[in-house]
Amino acid sequence: MIFAALFYAAFLILAGGLAYRISDYLRTPAPLKIPTTPAPTTGGGVVLRMTREVLLFESLFKGSLWTWGFAILFHGGLALVLMRHLRYFTQPVWSWVDLVQPFGIYAGFVMAIGLAGLWGRRFLVDRIRYISTPSDHLMLALLLMIAISGLSMKFLDHTDIVGVKAFFLGLEHFDPQPLPASPLLYLHLSLVASLMIIFPFSKLLHAPGVFFSPSRNQPDNPREHRHLSPWAAKLESES
């Protein structure tokens, strides 16, 4: 029952926090055209640029190959793992989620390797060591522990996954079911809930933030289209 309450709370904080952040970003104007050029000159071009940025980490690729490699391993692994986990939340399980299952298992390892690489840089590269805060380390520790506890349940100490699924389907139908007793499972789920709670208050905001970055999401067309924010427009009427 504690876990049911925890997950309801975590979900509310995650969804509410993100909705607040995103609406905050939306409400804040970008008064000047500041795309990092050369930039696409059309809206369609911007969609392509953002897609490359979000799926392929184009800028990071230019910036640091090591970081890019580990980041792709981690995020790609995480994406597959999340897709695999959809089977605990859907009944019947969507067919494409079935297809993902075998890949999702190995993606767990890939994700852990990516995280270890990213963490290693924080110790081994003097520049990255200099800029790392305790929370940077903790965040990586948290993600790595989630990955390891999850993998342990698959490969070391099996959990009653039918029971886990019943628990989450119960949450979805507001009919809480008991969670199977398993220390590893408790650990895994507590960590995941913590991550959900931390998300809207931390640097994990890079996920929604990237979509609102004016240097990436603006088309380069200032001579053709006038761009004026509401507060700047007020200056006009005053002069």
Added chain:
Amino acid sequence: MATEITAPPYRVIPIIPAIKPGAMEGLKPFVANDKIQEALGFPGELVEDWKDRAIAKMGELLKKYRSLKVYLDACVHCGACSDKCHYFIGTQDPKNMPVARQDLMRSVYRRYFTLPGKLFPKLVGARELTKEVLDEWYSYYHQCSECRRCSVFCPYGIDTAEITMAAREILDSVGYGQKYSNEIIGKVNTIGNNLGLPGPALEDTLEGLEEDVKEDTGIDVRFPLDVKGAEVLLITPSADFFAEPHIDSLIGYAKVFHAAGISWTLSSMSSEAGNFGLFIGNYEQMRKIALRIRQAALELGVKRIVVGECGHAWRVAYSFWNTLTGIGDGAEDRFALQLQKQLDQRYRQPTHICELTWDLIEKQAIKLDPEANDNLVVTFHDSCNVARGSRMGEMAGGQFEIPRSIIRAAANHFVDMSDATTREKTFCCGGGGGLLTDDLMDLRVKGALPRMEALKEVADRDGVNFMATICAICKTQFSKVLPYYGFNMRMVGGVHQLVSNAIRLGDKE
């Protein structure tokens, strides 16, 4: 100040330098006095309640600029930017890594504007805004040239220039402004240009130039001032009027207009393309300076506005003029509407001088004899604001191709520097963003290191003996720092200096 300034040694293998904490600590350009500050409407000296006012200003900026808010939230400390800043490479001071420079403000943002920063400051690297922190801001936000190179490599496009501008805006608002930039803005507001060159002096200079060109070529090339009804208003950095090598490019523009038969004029009221309002991140000042140009265009009744060789001026003109003064479509105030009607909208408004010259070359309306520059092996330094904050022509990247095309038309020997240092990855000259002042000479010399290394490579390999550029700040900065690296100061010059040498005047048949 008395310590001798020397250039850092070239890196034998261009590896990323190890960090040297504190290397540039305490570096502090001159602080603006009360007269300079008050002329811009800022407090004359550090106000007593600076802390509260700084936090309040930060809150205000967070509501006005999405860039600031998103950039302060989104950074994950991945370090992709950490080796990209020329000031870091030249000084090895870790606070000159873009991410660390941002963190100087991000730490304060977290403390006062985020929940974890209020609850667990140590954990997330949040800190109080103390006088030490404010001094650190003053020092390190004046070791950033707002060149945007870091933003190219950031996975979220975080642009340190936006953070630096916000920091300078906050510093100004509590009475802690920089002398160099703020004094210059004052001069534009009162006299009309950054150098404080009054109208009569400008007139004299231009007359002198007419005589020089006549002596040189035997042809009457005019340098018109305040001519009503001219086709083109040329807005150019005031350094073009008398600084070397800038003036040779001004002669180049005049020859292009002459050869193409385009009537043009300069304005004594608005004789400055530069807009230091950008450097201090102040929208109102930037707008005020831009409005002077609109006023000049209206008074002179011109059909086109053309901008001379100046990096940040072109960023402001291309990216912001339409927003600030409504010279394109969409503005509704009386003057903007009048200007829209008056300007010939078949041309790009504004037009870069390189766009104009390249159009004329393509249409064969002017002819160049590249043999005139056969004594030169030319390379091109992309200026940061043109490269990463603007465009030329119709295609993305035109800002790289058009100047190079002009150079190839004007000279037979052209070589590009290393790909890692040109186009969108170009390095700042080391003097941009309001740092082109003698009290920052040490920083300027060090910040030029990556460009000098790339230049050395082509000088040794290909015999490059001329570096063309299209920015007044780049020209001044390189003239000053080239000798520290063993180069001749005359190695730098404008693209239109090459055009000036090569253009065919008089015999247009």
